[in-house]
Amino acid sequence: MSRSPAAPPRILTEQDQAQLITIARWQKFLLWGVLLNLTTVALTMAVHPAFGLINFLIAIALIVLVANLGAALGDNVVSRILYCIGLLLPLISLVILVVLNQRATNILKAHGIPVGFMGARIPNTAA
DSSP states (O other): OOOOOOOOOOOOOHHHHHHHHHHHHHHHHHHHHHHHHHHHHHHHHHTOTTHHHHHHHHHHHHHHHHHHHHHHTTOOHHHHHHHHHHTTSHHHHHHHHHHHHHHHHHHHHHTTOOEETTEEOOOTTOO
């Protein structure tokens, strides 16, 4: 069996590069938001219930982040609204976060962008 040669890497337009950077940024923001959310939940239970207000504000920010990541991934408005509603349901929210993160990771990796634990490394020179 002979292997076919690998397809040459596709040359990305500036618009494609900007779209990948947008996906990478929203994914990174989303991952940091999830980490902050988990931290404030732990602080609310362990230290003081006042951290619950911070947790609520972070949950609102996560809804905005999910909507923006969905837009960057090319999802339609109805899907993004359903994602945001789904974030209000405990187990469904986890599934939505994992699926959106995985979709973003797959797109970035398909274009040769390395993705680590807290998202892709975004070059400083790109705007």
